[in-house]
Amino acid sequence: MKKRGLLVVISGFAGSGKGTICKELMRQHDNYAFSVSATTRDPRPGEVDGVDYFFITKERFLEMIDAGELLEYAQYVSNYYGTPRTYVEQKLQEGKDVILEIECQGALQVKEMFPEAVLFFVMPPTVQEIYNRLKGRGTESEEVILKRMKRGQEEAEVIGRYDYLLVNDDLDETVRFLHETVNSARYATERNREFVESIKTGFVEFLKEHV
Ligand code: 5GP
Secondary structure, three states: OOOOOOEEEEEEEEOOOOOHHHHHHHOOOOEEEOOOEEEOOOOOOOOOOOEEEEEEEHHHHHHHHHHHOOOEEEEEEEEEEEEEEHHHHHHOOOOOOEEEEOOOOHHHHHHHHOOOOOEEEEEEHHHHHHHHHHHHHHHOHHHHHHHHHHHHHHHOOOHEEEEHEEEEOOOOHHHHHHHHHHHHHOHHHHHHHHHHHHHHHHHHHHHHHOO
């Protein structure tokens, strides 16, 4: 089997609980590496630079785009967000499955570039629940919350291009499903074409020698 890791993309509306799912997945399993994104937004209370995000200026962000240092990027509610390329490539090479917790535009860019990526979309129980969670977090103004709700409405249009839904009722159940699905995806024939080809070549060589 080829040893390269899988790219696992997790998107969901703001307040859908996707961050908690990713943290729990990482806590339970050591085959994953979490890609820390760069962003131009201000840190929320408790967020740590280099852990939650690399908090950078817009100038630095634009430099990173120009230098090709980002695997993908998008603008989201008046800030930029992007995935630093080197970390992802290095971890995939090491055989780690790399988690990208990113919004839809970026997710679809990743799927274009890496068709073998597995895309999950976290679904909340109801739209009201999303609003309640954002409000309850207490970190954004009503204006920003409403912008995020508007963005959610746009994101709902592309959910059909994701591979799987994660219905976030029970955290343990959701994390189990996510992990099992990534493991199944690893063995999909379309993600193992080289391995299948090597077996076919193996047959040819074997039969050349023995028949
Ligand atoms: P937040 O400001 O709530 O941390 O994130 C806002 C949105 O940006 C979320 O949907 C989050 O998944 C997304 N996001 C975080 N990092 C990235 C990234 O590197 N690229 C893209 N395209 N979206 C990101």
